[in-house]
Amino acid sequence: MATLLYVLHVLGAVLWVGGMAFALFALRPAAHEALEAPQRLALMLGVFRRFFRVLWHVVPIILLTGWTMLGFWYWGFGASIWHVHVMHGTGLLMAGIFVAVALGPFRAMRAALAAGDRAKAAAALDRIRKGVALNLALGLLTVAIAAWGRFGG
Numbered sequence: 001m002a003t004l005l006y007v008l009h010v011l012g013a014v015l016w017v018g019g020m021a022f023a024l025f026a027l028r029p030a031a032h033e034a035l036e037a038p039q040r041l042a043l044m045l046g047v048f049r050r051f052f053r054v055l056w057h058v059v060p061i062i063l064l065t066g067w068t069m070l071g072f073w074y075w076g077f078g079a080s081i082w083h084v085h086v087m088h089g090t091g092l093l094m095a096g097i098f099v100a101v102a103l104g105p106f107r108a109m110r111a112a113l114a115a116g117d118r119a120k121a122a123a124a125l126d127r128i129r130k131g132v133a134l135n136l137a138l139g140l141l142t143v144a145i146a147a148w149g150r151f152g153g
């Protein structure tokens, strides 16, 4: 059981962090090169709509498996496992940023595009990009700390 939770937890982290890296390092620059603003905005809205729909499932799985492992393996939150405590903090921060971006700028972008206001949609997209970039940095840090704490001591 604990192994299954661990596998689900790590797969969730791979999807979340890997998806953000792909969006920022590959998709976004390629869309800038190949597309004019209206097509680019429509593409990025579709990309984030699908990616965020996946994350609404993946993020709770990461948090729930993390909390359950903490209970099963380490007998609660008081245990001295520094890397899991750091992961817990950055994980909660990342989840909060995701929810804020999905309910804030993402919705604003969708509404602006529906109303034909491209400038407003572009400004909202930029806020989404900043939130995703921050979460990518936190996600990479979290994975590095998790791996370091487990194998590096």
Ligand code: HEM
Pocket: 009, 010, 013, 016, 017, 062, 063, 065, 066, 067, 069, 070, 073, 083, 084, 087, 088, 089, 090, 091, 092, 094, 139, 142, 143, 145, 146, 147, 149, 150
């Ligand atoms: C509520 C938040 C979280 C909790 C309570 C939590 C808890 C845990 C626990 C208990 C383990 C097993 C640790 C071990 O056996 O050494 C683990 C492993 C791991 N977690 Fe998390 N986690 C959380 C969020 C995250 C997030 C957001 C990510 C990445 C984006 C992440 C990535 C990993 C990775 C890569 C491992 C495997 C390396 C390792 O075992 O240390 N975790 N987590």
